[in-house]
Amino acid sequence: MxxxxxxxxxxxxxxxxxxxxxxxxxxxxxxxxxxxxxxxxxxxxxxxxxxxxxxxxxxxxxxxxxxxxxxxxxxxxxxxxxxxxxxxxxxxxxxxxxxxxxxxxxxxxxxxxxxxxxxxxxxxxxxxxxxxxxxxxxxxxxxxxxxxxxxxxxxxxxxxxxxxxxxxxGQNLVKGLEHMLADIGKGQLTHTDSKAFEVGRNIAATPGKVIKETPLYQLIQYTPVTETVARIPLVIFPPWINRFYILDLSPEKSFIRWAVAEGLTVFVVSWKSADAAMAATTMDDYLLRGELDAIDTVRELLDVPAVHTVGYCVAGTALAALLALLAARGQADKVASATFFTAQVDFADSGDLKLFVDDEQLALAQALAKDNGYLDGRYMAATFNLLRGRELIWNYVVNNYLMGDDYPPFDLLHWNGDTTNLPVDWHNAYLRDLYRDNRLVDGSYTIDGTPIDLSRIETPAYVQAGREDHIAPAKSVWKLMHYLNGPARFVLAGSGHIAGVVNPPSAGKYQFWTYDGKPESLDEFIAGATETKGSWWPDWRAWLAGIDPATVAADGARQPGSGSLPALEDAPGRYVKLR
Structure with a gap:
């Protein structure tokens, strides 16, 4: 036996x-x-x-x-x-x-x-x-x-x-223990080889200049590579909870580099990672002294009446509020178009992130900030990792700590681990007022004393959502279509919150869906949509050209540092490197 x-x-x-x-x-x-x-x-x-x-x-x-x-x-x-x-x-x-x-x-x-x-x-x-x-x-x-x-x-x-x-x-366990102790020391889970990428060298490396610096942001203007450029420039607002170079990763993935090659004069806001001096920063600051200030700066620099804008995620939420404010002030013509990357305004169906906005979580964020007035970016990184714990936590526990594998070089994961700090009072107010209480759509939210009414927005809009987005679910992003009263194009991209956006045409990956009519719901959109293989970027570029196809010579102020604003330093600037 x-x-x-x-x-x-x-x-x-x-x-x-x-x-x-x-x-x-x-x-x-x-x-x-x-x-x-x-x-x-x-x-x-x-x-x-x-x-x-x-x-x-x-x-x-x-x-x-x-x-x-x-x-x-x-x-x-x-x-x-x-x-x-x-x-x-x-x-x-x-x-x-x-x-x-x-x-x-x-x-x-x-x-x-x-x-x-x-x-x-x-x-x-x-x-x-x-x-x-x-x-x-x-x-x-x-x-x-x-x-x-x-x-x-x-x-x-x-x-x-x-x-x-x-x-x-047993050497895998020895190596894994080294990885684990290193992560404990820095207070953050490692996802990729930290030495494989350097900001300004092989990521965030599109040529350009910083032409303006404020206590809140740096404004980067990129060097044109075409003899002529679109008359209307493009101003991009990345989410302030991450580094802007999600849109300027390695050259073959860079949305910014691609947009420059497509003949656009591209400007990007690089938000400053919060420190104690920013403790009193509010939503009004991010909108008026951030997004609106950048828009007015570009308009004056290039002597143009309006700009195209892009708002990614939370910056898109802020952009919608800003458009409503400009409409209320009779200044809507400052913005020729607004593109929203996975942005929400109605948070009734905002996904799993809404689970982190109760009183206990807000109190925890306040406590973690202590007396500094800002929230360490590692807290937000941990929160987002929890949303996909199986892929972003336990997968790496197994590979890095148990198997003892070397960290693979991956630019997207390098960006994911490059955290930014946030003013804690403003961060909590954003989560409480928008995510939890949904005030942006009930008429009770104000900017600079002005009630925000999204239905006043008549600016042409391009609304992009990710089919598998777990941070800004497609059904939540779709709600923006119900508040816009101007011409709006909704595009559903394959993949999620990041890969659905960062999908260059050269990759030949995923697909996107469009609908030429005016569907009343996302279900109706999906039922009647036309699928196109590959990236949605060319569709967006054609949409921009449809608003204004005019071009101008890429000289004078179209060259960074050659106009009324001298170059302060090379892109990507110092703010993106601040911790």
Whole structure:
């Protein structure tokens, strides 16, 4: 019997003892769940805001759990008669390695974990008395817990880590420990080789000059590469929660470099990472002394009546508010067009980020700022990583800490880790007033004392959304179309919040959808949209040309530093390097 057990163990087939142990483990989990529910019911006084579980749902959930558990065992005992695993289980990238299926023991570990995870999440729906927001928070927390407990995250239950450990005599774990200690020291998870990229050398390297500096931003003007340029210049407002060079990554990915090559005079605002001197900065400052000041500066420099504008993410939200303010002041003609990259104005369906805007989270941000008046950018980076914990946290825990892999060079991940600080009072006010209370669309929000009414916007608009965007969901971005009263073109791009935007034509990746009519809803748009392979950038460029096709010579003030504003330093400037 002992010889047979050892033979089975060596062949990877679970022994009788191992099967009994796993049966006991799964039974214990089921028993713990039942005992927990029973104890909660016996107490007779559920937690505040949470009702007792719906008994019919609970009983059905338990029945489903037992049924699925039996099917799981059937796959191992009589696989030819068992139903196949759920399709999403087989597509789970955490378990893509062959060892998770070829070794019966690890296959059992994998499928047991997936079964438990599914039923933990299903259990969220059995809790009564929760508001929709509370249920979403509970679901998010449950999913985060389930992701953290994946057997792929632990050396002893990950067959690929065990194989690497035997292969390297444990040197992978030594190297992984070095990675982990380094990350602890800097207080941030590393995603890519920090030495592979240098701002101004191989990223943020499009030639240009800083032509203006204020306490809030630097204004960069890029050097034209065509003999003529579009008469109307382009001013880009990147999100202040990140570095501007998301739009100027490596040369082959740079939206800015591409726009310059397309004959546009391009200006970009590089926001200053907050310090103690910016503690009193408000939304009015970012709009009036930031975006509007940059618009007026470019108009005066080039002697043009209007500019094209781009607002990415939160900067697009601010741009919409600014357009409404200009309309109220009778100055809407300062902006010839507005392009919105994954920007929201109505935050009713703003996705998982809304889970981080309750009073507790805002108080935490305030506490982390201490007496400095600004929030360390690493807090925001951690928040965004949590939104996709499986891909942006645990994937790197496995690869960097357990497998001991070298960090791959990836410009996008370098940018993702290049954090910026934010004035904490303004940051909290933004989350509270817009994300939580949705004041931008109810008429109660003001800028410089002026009520903001988005329906006054008649500026031609190009609204881009990402089909798989988890930060600004497409259905949330679509809502902007209901508030604009000028000509507006909606474009749905393949991929998400970053790759859906940063998708150069040369890459030949993804696709985008357009609709030539006036759909009333996103569902109607999707049902009747035309799909085009590749990047949406050329579609946007053609749309701009349709507004004003006129060109002028690329001389005089069109050359950075040759007009009334002398060059202060080479692009990308010093603000982008401040920590």
């Amino acid at each position: 002992t010889d047979q057990t050892e033979k089975d163990a060596g062949s990877g087939i679970p022994t009788l003892e191992q099967m009994q142990a796993w049966t006991g483990a799964i039974g214990s989990v089921q028993q713990m769940m039942l005992e927990y529910v029973s104890s909660q019911l016996a107490r007779g006084k559920p937690a505040e805001g949470v009702g007792a579980p719906d008994m019919s749902r609970l009983m059905q959930a338990q029945a489903n759990f037992w049924s699925d558990s039996m099917i799981l065992w059937q796959r191992f005992i009589t696989p030819e008669t068992a139903p196949p695993p759920p399709a999403d289980h087989e597509k789970d990238r955490r378990f893509k390695g062959a060892a998770w299926r070829e070794n019966p023991m690890f296959d059992l570990i994998r499928q047991s974990y997936q079964l438990l995870s599914d039923h933990l999440l299903q259990g969220v729906d059995a809790v009564e008395g929760l508001t929709p927001a509370q249920r979403e928070r509970l679901r998010f927390a449950t999913r985060a817990f389930a992701d953290a407990m994946s057997p792929s995250n632990f050396a002893i239950t990950n067959p690929e880590v065990l194989a690497r450990t035997l292969e390297t005599n």
